[in-house]
Amino acid sequence: MQDFANADLIVIEGSNMAEAHPVAFQWVIEAKKRGARVIHVDPRFTRTSANADRHIPIRTGTDIVLLGGVIRHVLENELYFSEYVRAFTNASTIISEEYADTEDLDGLFSGFDEESSTYDNSRWAYAGDPEDVARGLPERDETLQHPRTVFQILRRHYARYTPQMVQDTCGISPEDFEHLATAIAENSGRERTTVFAYALGWTQHQGGAQMIRTAGVLQLLMGNMGRPGGGIMALRGHATIQGSTDIPTLYHILPGYLPMPKVGQDDFAAFTRAIGTKEQKGFWANADVYTINLLKAWWGDNATAENDWGYHHLPKLTGAHGTYQTTMRMLEGGVDGYFLFGQNPAVGSANGRLQRKAMAKLKWMVVRDFYMIESATFWRDGPEVESGELSPEEVGTEMFFLPAANHTEKAGSFTQTQRMVQWRDQAVEPPGDARSDLEFMYELGRRIREKLQDSTDPRDRAIQELTWDYPVNEHGEPDAEAVLAEINGRHLDGERAGRPLSSFAEMRADGSTDGGCWIYAGVYADGVNQARRRPATPEQGEIAAEWGWAWPANRRVLYNRASADPEGRPWSERKKLVWWDEEAGTWTGDDVPDFPLTKRPDDPGDPERGGAAALSGTDAFIMQSDGRGWLFAPTGLVDGPLPTHYESPESTIPNPLYSQQSNPTRVTFRSEDNLSSPGASARGGEVYPYIFTTYRITEHHTAGGMSRFLPYLAELQPEMYCEVSPELAEEVGLEPYGWATIISARSAIEAKVLVTERMTPLQVGERTVHQIGLPFHWGRGSEAIVQGDGANDLIGMNLDANTQIQNSKNNSCAILPGRRPQGRARGELVEELRRRAGLAPEEHRAVDGADGAPGAGPADDSIAHEVRGPEEASAVPSGESSIKEMRNR
Numbered sequence: 085m086q087d088f089a090n091a092d093l094i095v096i097e098g099s100n101m102a103e104a105h106p107v108a109f110q111w112v113i114e115a116k117k118r119g120a121r122v123i124h125v126d127p128r129f130t131r132t133s134a135n136a137d138r139h140i141p142i143r144t145g146t147d148i149v150l151l152g153g154v155i156r157h158v159l160e161n162e163l164y165f166s167e168y169v170r171a172f173t174n175a176s177t178i179i180s181e182e183y184a185d186t187e188d189l190d191g192l193f194s195g196f197d198e199e200s201s202t203y204d205n206s207r208w209a210y211a212g213d214p215e216d217v218a219r220g221l222p223e224r225d226e227t228l229q230h231p232r233t234v235f236q237i238l239r240r241h242y243a244r245y246t247p248q249m250v251q252d253t254c255g256i257s258p259e260d261f262e263h264l265a266t267a268i269a270e271n272s273g274r275e276r277t278t279v280f281a282y283a284l285g286w287t288q289h290q291g292g293a294q295m296i297r298t299a300g301v302l303q304l305l306m307g308n309m310g311r312p313g314g315g316i317m318a319l320r321g322h323a324t325i326q327g328s329t330d331i332p333t334l335y336h337i338l339p340g341y342l343p344m345p346k347v348g349q350d351d352f353a354a355f356t357r358a359i360g361t362k363e364q365k366g367f368w369a370n371a372d373v374y375t376i377n378l379l380k381a382w383w384g385d386n387a388t389a390e391n392d393w394g395y396h397h398l399p400k401l402t403g404a405h406g407t408y409q410t411t412m413r414m415l416e417g418g419v420d421g422y423f424l425f426g427q428n429p430a431v432g433s434a435n436g437r438l439q440r441k442a443m444a445k446l447k448w449m450v451v452r453d454f455y456m457i458e459s460a461t462f463w464r465d466g467p468e469v470e471s472g473e474l475s476p477e478e479v480g481t482e483m484f485f486l487p488a489a490n491h492t493e494k495a496g497s498f499t500q501t502q503r504m505v506q507w508r509d510q511a512v513e514p515p516g517d518a519r520s521d522l523e524f525m526y527e528l529g530r531r532i533r534e535k536l537q538d539s540t541d542p543r544d545r546a547i548q549e550l551t552w553d554y555p556v557n558e559h560g561e562p563d564a565e566a567v568l569a570e571i572n573g574r575h576l577d578g579e580r581a582g583r584p585l586s587s588f589a590e591m592r593a594d595g596s597t598d599g600g601c602w603i604y605a606g607v608y609a610d611g612v613n614q615a616r617r618r619p620a621t622p623e624q625g626e627i628a629a630e631w632g633w634a635w636p637a638n639r640r641v642l643y644n645r646a647s648a649d650p651e652g653r654p655w656s657e658r659k660k661l662v663w664w665d666e667e668a669g670t671w672t673g674d675d676v677p678d679f680p681l682t683k684r685p686d687d688p689g690d691p692e693r694g695g696a697a698a699l700s701g702t703d704a705f706i707m708q709s710d711g712r713g714w715l716f717a718p719t720g721l722v723d724g725p726l727p728t729h730y731e732s733p734e735s736t737i738p739n740p741l742y743s744q745q746s747n748p749t750r751v752t753f754r755s756e757d758n759l760s761s762p763g764a765s766a767r768g769g770e771v772y773p774y775i776f777t778t779y780r781i782t783e784h785h786t787a788g789g790m791s792r793f794l795p796y797l798a799e800l801q802p803e804m805y806c807e808v809s810p811e812l813a814e815e816v817g818l819e820p821y822g823w824a825t826i827i828s829a830r831s832a833i834e835a836k837v838l839v840t841e842r843m844t845p846l847q848v849g850e851r852t853v854h855q856i857g858l859p860f861h862w863g864r865g866s867e868a869i870v871q872g873d874g875a876n877d878l879i880g881m882n883l884d885a886n887t888q889i890q891n892s893k894n895n896s897c898a899i900l901p902g903r904r905p906q907g908r909a910r911g912e913l914v915e916e917l918r919r920r921a922g923l924a925p926e927e928h929r930a931v932d933g934a935d936g937a938p939g940a941g942p943a944d945d946s947i948a949h950e951v952r953g954p955e956e957a958s959a960v961p962s963g964e965s966s967i968k969e970m971r972n973r
Contacts, residue, residue: 085108085111085317085500085501085502085504086111086114086626086627086628087111087279087312087313087315087502087627087640087641088108088111088112088114088115088279088281088313088317089111089114089115089118089313089626090115090277090312090313090626091115091120091271091277091278091279091313091314092119092120092121092271092276092277092278092313093120093121093122093123093267093268093270093271093272093276093277093278093279094112094115094120094121094122094123094278094279094281095123095125095264095267095268095278095279095280095281096112096122096123096124096125096126096132096136096280096281096282097124097125097126097147097280097281097282097285097286097299098125098126098147098282098283098284098285098286098287098295099126099132099281099282099283099284099285099286099319100126100128100130100131100132100283100285100779100780101132101281101283101319102130102131102132102134102135103130103131103132103780103781103782104283104319104321104779104780104782105283105319105321105501106782108319108501109132109135112135112281113135115313116135121137121138121267121271122135122136122137122138123136123137123138123139123140123263123264123267124136124138124139124140125139125140125142125147125150125264126139126140126141126142126285127141127142127143127144127777127843127844127855127857128141128777128779128807128842128843128855128857129141129841129842129843129844130842133842138260138263140256140260140263140264141255141256141844141846142254142255142256142846143253143254143255143737143775143846143848143853143855144285144775144777144855144893144894145289145291145731145732145735145893145894146253146254146255146729147254147286147295147298148291148294148295148298148727148728148729149245149249149250149253149254149729149741150250150254150256150261150264151295151298151299151301151302151727152242152245152298152727152729153242153245153246153247153249153250153261153265154261154264154265154268154302155238155242155245155298155301155302155305156242156243156245156246157247157265157269158265158268158269158302158305158306159238159239159242159305160239161269163269164305164306164307165272165273165274165305165306165307167307167649167650168304168307168646168655169235169304169305169307170226170228171649171650171702171704172304172309172310172646172702172704172705172712172713173234173304173305173712173713173714173715174234174710174712174713174714174715174716175228175233175234175235175238175715176224176225176226176227176228176233176234176235177210177211177222177223177224177233177234177710177712177716178210178211178212178222178223178224178225178230178232178233178234179208179209179210179211179232179233179234179237179716179718180207180208180209180210180211180232181211181232182194182195182206182207182209183207183208183209183232183237183725184207185237185240185241185726186241186724186726186728186741186742186744187240187241187243187244190742190743190744191728191730191739191741191742191743191744191748192744192748193207193208193724193725193728194207194208195207195208196748201748201749202722202749203722203723203724203749205718205719205721205722205725208716208717208718208719208725209718210222210223210710210718211223211232215363218361218363218364218709219363219364219365219691219694219698220364220365220366220691220698220703220708220709220710220711221691221710222710234715234716235715237716237726238301238715238716238726241726241728244741247261247262249740249741252740252848252849253729253737253740253741253848254846254848255846255847255848255853268302268306269306272306272307272308273306273307274307274655274656274659275655275656275658275659276659277307277308277311277312277313277314277659278303278306278308278313278314279308279313279314279315279316279317280299280303280315280316280317281316281317281319282295282296282299282316282317282318282319283318283319283320283321284321284892284893285777285779285893287887287889288778288889288890288891288892288893289732289884289891289893289894290730290732290733290746290747290750290882290883290884290885290891291723291730291747291750291884292884292887292889293721293723293884293886293887294721294723294724294727294728294886295727296316296318297717297721297727298727299316300316300714301715301726301727303315303316304713304714304715305715307646307655309643309646309713310641310642310643310644310645310646310647310678310704311641311644311646311647311655311659311661312641312647312659312661313659315641315642317501317502318501319501320500320501321780321786322786323491323498323500324497324498324499324500325501326499326500326501326503327497327498327499327500327505330499330503330601330603330604330635331571331600331601331604334406335401335404335405335406336401336404336405336406338375338378338398339378339571339600339601339602339604340374340378340601340602340603340604341603342359342371342374342375342378343358343359344398344399344400344401345395345398345400345401346400346401346402347400347401347402348400349400350396352392352393352395352396353372355375355395356371356372356375357371357372359371359375360709361694362694362695363691363694364694364695364698364709365689365691365694365695365698365699365703365706365708365709365710365711366695366696366698366699366703366705366706366707366708366709366711367695367696367706367707368707368709369694369695369696369698370591370695372593373591373592373593373602374588374591374602375393375395376393376593376595377573377591377592377597377598377599377602378599378600378601378602379393379394379395379397379398380393380576380595380597380598380599381551381570381571381573381598381599381600382394382397382550382551382600383397383549383550383551384549384551384598386549387595388595389594389595393595394546394549397545397546397549398546404888406888407429407433407888408433408434408753408881408883408888408890409888410422411429411433411438411439411442411881412442412753412755414442414443414445414446415438415441415442415445415755416445417445419445419446420446420447420448421446421447421448421449421450422443422446422448422449422450423449423450423452424449424450424451424452424453424459425452425488425521426452426453426521427459427787428453428457428458428459428786428787428788428789428863429443429459430443430457430458430459430462430466430863430865430874431457431458431459431787431788431860431861431862431863431874431876432786432787432860432876433876433890434876434879434880434881434890434891434892435757435758435830435831435876435877435879435880435881436831436863436874436876436877437467437468437757437830437831437877438755438757438758438830438881440462440466440467440468440474441468441473441474441757443459443462443463443481444462444463444468444474444479444480444481445481446480446481447480447481447482448481448482448483448484449481449482449483449484450484450486451483451484451485451486452485452486452487452488452521452524453485453487453488453789454487454488454490454518454789454790454793455789455793455867455868456485456865456867457787457788457789457865457867457868458787458863458864458865458867458868460483460485460867461865461866461867462474462865463476463479463481463483464476464866465864465865465866465867466864466865467864467873467877470864470906470907471907471908471910471911472907472908473911486517486519486524487514487516487517487518487519488518488519488520488521488524489514489518489519489520489521490514490790491508492508492510492511492512493510493511493512493513493514493515493518493520494510494514494520494521494522494561494564495507495508495509495510495564495565496508496520496522496564496567497564497568497615499635502634502640503634503635504631504632504633504634505604505607505614505615505632505633505634505635506615506632507613507615507616507632509616513559519561520561522561522562522564522567523560523561523562526552526554526556526562527560529547529550529552530552532547533547533548533550533552536548551570554566554567565608565613568607568608568613568615569584569608569611570598570600571599571600571601571604571607571608572584572585572599572600572604572605572606572607572608572609573585573590573591573597573598573599573600573602573605574597574598574599575590575596575597576595576596576597576598577596578596583611584608584609584610584611585597585599585605585606585609586605586606586609586610587605587606587609587636587637588602588603588605588606588636588637590605591605603635603636604635604636605636606633606635606636606637606638607633607635614632614633614638615632615633617630617631617632617633618631618632619631625674626674627640627674627675628640629675629676637676637678638676639675639676639677639678640675640676641661641675641678642678643678643704643705643706643713644661644662644673644675644677644678644679645662645671645677645678645679645704645706646704646705646713647659647660647661647662647663647673648660648661648662648663648664648685650685650701650702651664651685651686652664652666652671652684652685652701660673660674661673661674661675662674662675662677662678662679664684664685669682669684670682671683678706679699679704679706680696680699680706683696683699683701684701685701685702686701687699687700687701688700688701689701689703689711699711721886722749722885722886723747723748723749723750723885723886728741728742729741730742730744730745730746730747730748731745731746731763731764732746732763732891732894732895733746733750733752733760733763733880733882733891734760734761734763734769734772734829734880734894734895734896735763735764735775735894735896736763736764736769736770736772736773736775736853736896737764737848737849737851737853738764740849745763745764745765746765747884747885749885750882750883750884750885751882751883751884751885751888752880752881752882752883753881757830758830758880758881759829759830759880759918759923760829760880760882761828761829761896761921761923762921762922762923763896766922767922768920768921768922768923769896769921771898771917771920771921772827772828772829772896772897772898772917772921773854773896773898774812774854774855774856774896774897774898774899775853775854775855775856775894775895775896775897776806776826776828776855776856776857776858776875776878776895776896776897777855777856777857777858777892777893777894777895778857778858778859778860778875778876778879778892778893779857779858779859779860780859780860780861781801781859781861783797783800783801784797784801784859784861785861786860786861787860787861787863788861788862788863788868791861792861792862792863792868792869792870792871793867793868793869794869795869798868798869798870801859801861801870802870803835803836803862803870803872804833804834804835804836804859804862804872804873804874804875805835805836805837805838805859806824806826806835806836806837806838806856806857806858806899807838807840807842807843807856807857807858808824808837808838808839808840808843808854808856808857808899809839809840809841809843809844809845809854810839810840810841811845811852811854812843812845812854812856812899813837813839815854816899816900816901817901818837818839818899818901819837819901820837820838820839821836821837821838822836822837822901822902823835823836823837823901823902823903824836824837824899824900824901824902825899825900825901825902825903825904825913826856826858826878826897826898826899827878827897827898827899827900827913827914827917828878828879828880828895828896828897829880829896829914829917829918829921829923830877830878830879830880830914831877831878831910831914832878832904832905832910832913832914833873833874833875833877833878833904834873834903834904835858835872835873842857843855843856843857856897856899858875858878859875860874860875860876860892862874862875873904876892878895878897879891879892879895880895898917
């Protein structure tokens with residue numbers, strides 16, 4: 085995080101960093117003190133904007149057009165870092181003749197299947213002999229002149245992203261666009277670097293992954309990847325959100341970003357080859373090693389070569405099993421029980437009304453939290469009880485509330501946004517019956533194993549054979565360091581038997597080592613908890629390599645081979661980080677080199693050997709199968725190899741680039757309780773003329789479980805509110821500090837009105853676009869000190885096909901002065917607007933499947949995307965009958 089201080093320009097887009105990540109923001113201020121410029125691109129003027137040199141207001145959801153415009157600007161004016169681009173990116177790679185761009189197909193890429201709304205990405209492949217391509221040696225034209233080089237495809241793809249297009253799509257003035265484009269060009273190259281920072285303002289979109297990709301394309305063109313003060317910083321919103329994806333709570337990946345197997349993947353060797361082949365370049369060629377070590381950590385002596393290391397114990401995916409797919413299965417009665425750890429879907433998930441109705445369909449539910457959150461009490465005090473939709477007497481869900489220890493009451497690690505693992509020691513014992521999650525899961529596992537110890541059912545062997553032998557203290561708390569040691573891995577035989585691994589390079593595929601997460605190997609090197617290190621500031625350099633531990637291998641800047649030129653020399657003295665030491669015959673520098681240490685810059689690599697040996701001395705992007713940074717992604721994304729602008733499903737603006745209105749691969753759940761407004765795609769869109777976007781504030785924490793129950797935080801922000809511009813307030817008749825009712829196609833909420841010039845009306849073409857800001861921390865329940873209507877009740881379950889994350893940042897609504905109706909009258913108001921928009925049940929069924937209408941698209945029950953390896957998409961939309969893919973053209 086402190087690398088922000090090395091940047092010459094910081095572009096914060098998709099984040100209100102000063103308020104949502106205030107501790108990290110200190111490094112932005114430090115960069116400013118050193119002379120850096122800060123530009124904040126955001127629909128709202130916030131505390132981040134106040135600390136920036138320039139705030140650029142933007143229509144939410146249009147970031148691809150803005151950054152695409154900058155890409156066009158640097159390409160057309162030859163402002164890109166040419167030597168970096170030629171050496172380290174796939175700009176020179178030639179793409180297959182089968183590829184067709186959105187410019188050719190009016191918003192679609194080649195390989196699109198209308199029936200399933202999915203792409204066959206084999207049509208985006210590199211050109212060349214298949215065996216050579218598999219080895220990372222596709223056809224290339226180093227002059228970049230071949231019309232099918234990535235460079236020329238990129239030029240054509242972004243040719244229409246002109247400053248005028250930026251203005252007509254984003255509402256950004258030519259002056260603001262020129263300022264941004266010029267600042268990025270001036271602060272990139274040999275002597276200077278630019279960093280992008282984003283958070284959920286990019287992530288939570290249908291197409292959010294492609295917004296982030298657009299920044300990646302731009303940063304590669306400008307030579308800002310792998311260099312100090314460069315890169316793209318994902319600002320994770322909690323202490324260990326990064327850790328919970330590294331060692332995942334996600335259904336589709338295993339620790340270290342290995343994919344979950346799917347039904348039909350019964351051959352272990354074929355499974356690991358699908359992740360990375362031995363013939364390809366880079367470190368994913370060792371996918372079998374990483375997987376075997378994980379399986380050995382989980383099943384110990386029961387994991388052998390003869391039983392494929394216990395691979396068949398792993399569950400196999402039948403489709404998508406994410407939060408929202410699970411919600412729909414609950415509604416169908418397909419889920420018996422539900423555990424909630426650190427989640428509050430009654431408040432924090434999209435379409436809160438549907439979440440609460442789904443939980444009411446369960447047989448039992450366990451909530452572990454500090455307080456009696458709304459998801460624990462929805463059955464007796466939720467909004468649907470007040471409206472009469474739910475009756476406590478009729479809710480059959482048996483509720484169990486188990487108090488949880490908080491972070492000061494337990495030991496363990498946090499892995500934060502810059503991949504740094506930091507250890508926290510227990511400060512106090514938890515009160516009463518409160519227990520840590522670690523103790524709860526350990527004890528639950530122990531009891532389940534006891535119940536199954538005499539079972540002869542083959543399916544129970546996976547649990548019976550698990551390693552489950554963590555030491556516990558006098559209170560029954562497992563030793564968290566023992567878990568860290570298991571994650572790190574160890575040698576199992578030979579003279580080093582029992583010694584912790586020092587790095588993932590020590591892992592073997594013969595069962596002689598184990599390790600629960602290959603990228604964490606080294607965090608417990610030499611039997612020392614490296615994450616606990618906290619030397620005083622004077623004892624460490626600026627990169628602070630002795631503070632905590634960063635995966636992988638404690639390097640702080642990924643792909644830092646790119647911080648040196650093709651000959652291994654720093655691009656400049658000012659921006660030096662790692663370099664080739666000719667005398668010592670090794671890579672060295674201020675950071676741990678992210679490259680084979682003794683591979684010379686002029687090493688051509690040995691393609692016959694595969695893996696790290698196949699990398700050439702300039703293949704800086706060592707996790708890619710061709711060693712290059714990908715301007716064009718032939719695999720890895722389900723919705724296209726290049727970022728392309730699509731409008732949000734509820735956008736009231738026709739797509740100015742293509743007739744393809746919305747992302748054709750997006751995931752939408754068909755339900756009368758999850759309708760979407762017509763937007764610009766059909767009549768009735770004018771009923772919901774305004775756009776709302778959600779955000780967090782410093783005084784509350786996500787769904788409020790750690791803040792609305794505390795008096796000294798609750799009083800700082802006691803009421804739900806909405807931010808509106810003076811122009812919108814006048815147009816609608818809203819009074820400052822009065823009440824407003826906001827209605828979407830899903831629900832209606834009330835909020836206090838904050839009239840503020842921080843919300844800027846935008847001129848988009850001939851239309852004025854008004855945007856409404858809604859914090860999402862409030863919910864309805866009787867236990868919190870403060871409560872209010874939840875913003876997430878308004879949001880539909882419309883998901884990004886790559887990440888399965890909801891579109892929280894760009895939804896349409898109506899807004900009226902005054903408080904919302906109470907009881908059943910609230911639902912009647914929602915239904916009245918639905919009828920006016922043509923969304924009432926009878927009309928909705930009548931137009932279902934009609935091209936361009938709400939609910940348009942195929943009703944195919946059999947859609948199931950493939951689970952792919954680390955370079956490919958992991959999204960697996962469900963194939964169940966109530967969960968349909970919808971395409972809105």
